[in-house]
Amino acid sequence: MIRITLPDGSVREYEKGITGYSIAESISPRLAKEVLSITVNGEVWDITRPIDNDAKIVLHKFEDEEGQHAFWHTSAHILAEAIEAIFPGTKFGIGPTIENGFYYDIEMPEGQSLSEKDFAVINKKMLELCQQNNEVVRKDISKEEALAYFTTKGDEYKLELISELEDGTITLYSQGNFTDLCKGPHLPSTGHIKAIQILSLAGAYWRGDETRKQLTRVYGISFPKQKMLQEYLEMIEEAKKRDHRKIGKELELFHFSPKVGMGMALWLPRGTELRDRLEAWLTAELKKRNHEMVKTPHIGHVDLYKTSGHYEKYGKDSFQPIQTPAEGEAFMLKPMNCPHHVEIFKAKQYSYRDLPYRMAEFGTVYRYEQHGELHGLTRVRSFTQDDAHVFCRPDQVKDEFKSIIELIMFVYKSLGFKDYKAQISLRDPDDKTKYIGTDENWEKAEQAIQEAAHEMGLKPTIELGEAAFYGPKLDFIVKDALGRNWQLGTIQVDYNLPERFELEYKGADNLSHQPIMLHRAIFGSMERFVAVLIEHTAGKFPLWLTPDQVVLLPISEKFNDYAKKVLELLKNYDIRGKIDDRNEKIGRKIRDNELQRIPYLLVLGEKEEESGNVSVRKQGEGDIGNMSIEEFANFINDQIQKDFEK
């Protein structure tokens, strides 16, 4: 008998050699039906693999990442099996799972290629293979046997992968007529997969190396229920509708012109309204939290970046320096704001009592992003960071961290991003040599970050070895309305710049000390944040932020004067809007303004003018009745209040 410890701490005894499936069966038939993989002492296994020793286990369903992983991994094998059945001679690279689904890198037989026209037949074959409910069999073999198998098969990619594996046992997984090199885990049989579909094709280099052969990457997705696939496909459709590039054009927020240059957004008036309002709001919040606003130039002397170390690291991949005609000096478009802020800090002497010094700027920076990387507003060459640097003493790091976390959480909550994760990146404990700064300071900072995060109620994941060379960091990843993740905010500890720029303050001991610098951004960049906000809200911005809160629609020209009067009155209540006085019928005016996602439309005709009222329409809902102007104004301001409270 062996002792199995369940996640709730309870212990059950089973025969030696019990499988995950049988354990699930002994708990409940329902669980047995849904269980996909099992974690045994921290390692994820197939549920058909016998357990021979005492173990702590966790059973995984499709709802868990580990369950999904097995599910999609097997799906990738099905994809390969289907492709091999339809295109014999296809060679296979790797077929891993990804955040949403899986892919397989393949090389089509000589002279053949895969196109979208082939999707239908492959999809059909995949479904057929699933319905056959073939058993997935795990087999341990020696390296020689594995090499022999794939040599016979003529799959040089698999051979390459195997040759790099350590000697010893290699695992193969087979289902139906397909056998693949794989460490698993997998589903017990293909019948769990009720819906499976190819999503797209792309080229990808073998092992991500551009000097090597380009393979065809086939992306797919699968689910245990047909309905889930339906929902997933609908989500993709919805995401397309919310694409910020599309909405940005429709709502006239921003524009790109190849004549200005790729990756450089032109902010149109309405987009500028939106962005200005965001900046003004955040500025007010920063001032409440004792930040000093600064402004710095868009270029900086090359020496500045030589001192900071960025020139050496990124110089050749940046926009190249601008030369002055007379003095022969070189200036760079600033790729970040920190060195400028450091120079502001250095402009005077500090006592320990002066710290922390919190300096903030909406600073526009320029980075030479690779051509193929540019994407709408989310990846551009010119962008404005909502940047701040806090210069503080070592004993202040934790409190400063906490107050930045508080601000970030406040900002996300205010803007309707209720779901976000935090991720802490620490040093690689096995290789401390690639980091600068003293061990003592690193330990203090890493501890301070973790304590600060926990004290603020965050449950951060920890990534070892992901820290920047100059310090540990905390990143915020927000989830939007469609469940997609966006990395926005970041807080980083930096020992590098204070050292390189020889920053100092006078301590109580009358000695010079080096301050610690915290870098942080909340939105990340205005460009990227506006893009995320557009996709999160589908262009229906919060009332306080939206460029026009209300548009007045006179029934005919006769009521234009009344509309002007109403608009003036609304302005007294800080409500902004405009009049649609086009020579169009009311139905047309409603339609056009609805499409512009104007939150409230006021229909103004004879009835309204006589009673001094407005007839109110809410975006997406329609007519919500008559109100006096004062009632409407209060209503709007209440709504704004509620936006912030929720």
Place this chain on the structure above:
RNA sequence: GCCAUUGUAGCUCAGAGGUAGAGCACUUCCUUGGUAAGGAAGAGGUCAUGGGUUCAAUUCCCAUCAAUGGCUCCA
């Protein structure tokens, strides 16, 4: 930067080796209309740019530029 696909009016897109089309938007006129598209007329294009093939290229070929989807990168 690499690979693939795409580039036709302000926008969305059709089209063909013989010199260009639709809808919306725009301008003017008619209409003054009560809760998601009123009517008519008009204007608007070096068919991304530069080469080549051809009697003839916007269409075929090559290069460049840009966009899109991936890959690699991201202070």
